[in-house]
Amino acid sequence: MIQSGSWLDTDGLSRALLGWWKVSGRNYPWRARRTPYRVFISEALLHRTRAAQVQPVYEKFITQYPSFRILADSDQEELVSMLRPLGLFWRSRMLVNAARQIVDQYDGQLPEEKNELQLLPGIGSYISSAIRCFAFGFPEVLLDTNTVRVLGRIFSEKITDSSRRSHRFRSLGARLMDREQPANFGYAMIDLAALVCVPRNPKCQVCPIANYCRYGLSHRSELRRR
Ligand code: SF4
Numbered sequence: 001m002i003q004s005g006s007w008l009d010t011d012g013l014s015r016a017l018l019g020w021w022k023v024s025g026r027n028y029p030w031r032a033r034r035t036p037y038r039v040f041i042s043e044a045l046l047h048r049t050r051a052a053q054v055q056p057v058y059e060k061f062i063t064q065y066p067s068f069r070i071l072a073d074s075d076q077e078e079l080v081s082m083l084r085p086l087g088l089f090w091r092s093r094m095l096v097n098a099a100r101q102i103v104d105q106y107d108g109q110l111p112e113e114k115n116e117l118q119l120l121p122g123i124g125s126y127i128s129s130a131i132r133c134f135a136f137g138f139p140e141v142l143l144d145t146n147t148v149r150v151l152g153r154i155f156s157e158k159i160t161d162s163s164r165r166s167h168r169f170r171s172l173g174a175r176l177m178d179r180e181q182p183a184n185f186g187y188a189m190i191d192l193a194a195l196v197c198v199p200r201n202p203k204c205q206v207c208p209i210a211n212y213c214r215y216g217l218s219h220r221s222e223l224r225r226r
Contacts, residue, residue, distance in 0.1 A: 014185065021191055029062075036109070039135040041065075043131065068102045068110075069099075094122040130186070138182065143173060145164065146194065149193060154209070156218075157169070
């Protein structure tokens with residue numbers, strides 16, 4: 001049971017989260033310079049792959065294939081060889097097919113609309129939201145296994161296999177979203193899930209939003225005793 005705290009102060013939560021992220025968030029090259037092309041490539045490479053593995057490959061990739069046009073004309077063998085350390089061999093073919101379609105249909109520029117993005121090879125719900133949020137600045141809620149875990153704990157909601165696709169979790173995420181800085185907010189949620197609100201034994205003692213989280217508040221006395 002919640003004894004005290006600021007649960008449901010969504011502005012306070014957002015401020016605390018962003019304040020923490022500005023100091024403790026992770027730096028990756030795809031976050032520093034965000035064009036639609038770079039965001040698309042980084043999200044495609046990060047799919048089911050750890051960021052530490054992706055970083056060296058991403059830098060080589062962007063140098064060798066700096067645009068959809070160049071990627072569309074790339075040599076498939078070379079591309080497969082560059083992406084080999086990441087596994088998932090279908091990814092090379094998908095990237096070239098997407099690049100060709102973007103060149104043919106959109107003159108080499110990614111569209112902003114979700115329904116158009118999702119018709120492109122390799123772009124599902126999460127990647128289309130990530131592109132809209134990080135590249136175009138739309139306040140998109142990013143729902144994956146990790147952010148759903150954080151939302152489930154903040155709002156004390158049961159998580160199921162379908163939570164990532166549920167309207168309920170999307171609306172919970174939207175309640176917290178900082179609409180002035182959606183990209184930073186998205187990165188902050190991702191980093192909190194990776195560094196603090198980890199799957200087992202979340203680090204509530206050092207969590208910047210413990211005062212705004214039902215799980216953190218309800219475990220407060222127990223954590224003090226440890
Ligand atoms: S207080 Fe604990 S459960 Fe809540 S977001 Fe922070 S780490 Fe996760």
